[in-house]
Amino acid sequence: MLRAAHFKLIAIVSIFVTILSVVGLTVLVVLWHKKLSPFQDYALVVDAGSTHSKIFLYTWPADKSDGLGETSRITQVKACNVPGGTAGLRLFNMSNSSYTNSLLASTRAYFSTLGVLIKAPESQYAPLSSLDTSSKFTFVGLGNSTRCSVLLQERLNESVCTSTTCSFNNVYQPKPISASLKFIAISAWYTTFQNLAPNVSLSPDQDGNFNFSKVNFSQIKAAINAICNQPWSDQLPPKDQYRPFLCFNSMYHWTLLEYGYSMNDTNLRNFQIVKKINSNDIGWTLGFMINQTNTISAEFRPTRLITQSEFAGLLFLCLLVLIASAIISGLAVRFCARRQGY
Numbered sequence: 316m317l318r319a320a321h322f323k324l325i326a327i328v329s330i331f332v333t334i335l336s337v338v339g340l341t342v343l344v345v346l347w348h349k350k351l352s353p354f355q356d357y358a359l360v361v362d363a364g365s366t367h368s369k370i371f372l373y374t375w376p377a378d379k380s381d382g383l384g385e386t387s388r389i390t391q392v393k394a395c396n397v398p399g400g401t402a403g404l405r406l407f408n409m410s411n412s413s414y415t416n417s418l419l420a421s422t423r424a425y426f427s428t429l430g431v432l433i434k435a436p437e438s439q440y441a442p443l444s445s446l447d448t449s450s451k452f453t454f455v456g457l458g459n460s461t462r463c464s465v466l467l468q469e470r471l472n473e474s475v476c477t478s479t480t481c482s483f484n485n486v487y488q489p490k491p492i493s494a495s496l497k498f499i500a501i502s503a504w505y506t507t508f509q510n511l512a513p514n515v516s517l518s519p520d521q522d523g524n525f526n527f528s529k530v531n532f533s534q535i536k537a538a539i540n541a542i543c544n545q546p547w548s549d550q551l552p553p554k555d556q557y558r559p560f561l562c563f564n565s566m567y568h569w570t571l572l573e574y575g576y577s578m579n580d581t582n583l584r585n586f587q588i589v590k591k592i593n594s595n596d597i598g599w600t601l602g603f604m605i606n607q608t609n610t611i612s613a614e615f616r617p618t619r620l621i622t623q624s625e626f627a628g629l630l631f632l633c634l635l636v637l638i639a640s641a642i643i644s645g646l647a648v649r650f651c652a653r654r655q656g657y
Contacts, residue, residue, distance in 0.1 A: 323651055329644030336637035343633060347619060347626050353378040354616050357392070358607070360600040368397050371596065373604045377614035387608040391595040460543035460566070467570040483575050490577055497585045498578075500568075501597045507564040508588050510557055514538035523590040531580040532573055539565045 354377035482488035543562040
């Protein structure tokens with residue numbers, strides 16, 4: 316026969332089980348409302364330049380939930396420069412292409428053992444191998460900015476235009492350019508203008524981008540002329556490895572805009588030279604990676620930790636235990652109270 320001590324023990328255990336059931340129900344509801352974020356895919360893109368290389372780490376939701384169709388939105392995680400360029404390898408390819416091809420094949424084979432898919436977004440040697448070695452080049456080292464500008468303008472041939480309006484070399488372009496159109500320049504434009512900017516008294520914004528809303532062509536041409544008319548000794552390293560090219564690159568870029576594309580000061584107000592947008596370095600690597608997400612299958616993750624059927628089953632079980640334990644604890648407490656009354 317059960318004694319009062321037994322009913323006290325039953326009441327204590329039942330109350331404990333009741334509390335556990337309430338906690339279980341709370342945890343179950345929290346788990347059901349907790350939505351899982353999608354898995355993240357990652358990719359490395361190596362920009363193997365002729366003088367140095369830069370590695371970019373990108374990520375995106377594996378289910379492509381923030382993109383458009385098969386294309387996902389890419390976020391840059393990190394970018395870092397590494398020593399070593401491909402100029403030597405490209406030169407070596409001219410004399411021993413079988414060796415360089417074997418080297419690249421070995422590199423792909425090594426990465427494949429790590430479960431890494433390697434792709435080449437561009438021809439490794441096209442910039443060099445397509446060069447006609449019989450071509451003749453004329454070098455003008457007079458430090459004459461006016462003469463340099465004239466030579467560049469002569470290369471922007473506007474004499475032939477089979478369309479209504481052209482830019483140069485018979486390429487169609489609407490003219491005049493609408494004042495509402497916005498233009499963005501990237502990559503080499505940024506590297507060049509970053510060195511020219513101090514001579515224009517133009518500072519970058521918080522993202523390192525240059526806005527030309529308060530600058531005109533006259534100011535920029537004055538800065539370029541000052542650079543190009545300096546003695547050659549002022550252009551040489553080790554002051555800056557890009558300094559020797561600042562005159563020509565700047566002259567070419569801005570001559571192209573003004574005379575090649577017929578941009579004016581009004582268009583310049585909507586012109587930007589950018590380095591980053593939303594913390595992403597703007598360049599071919601970003602575009603390549605966005606495009607590559609089209610070829611990578613989406614990987615889906617369950618939206619919740621438990622399925623609907625699992626939630627329903629566990630909910631029923633917790634409620635059943637809660638009701639049963641509550642009834643048993645109530646009866647046990649009532650019986651103990653009655654026994655104490657005798």
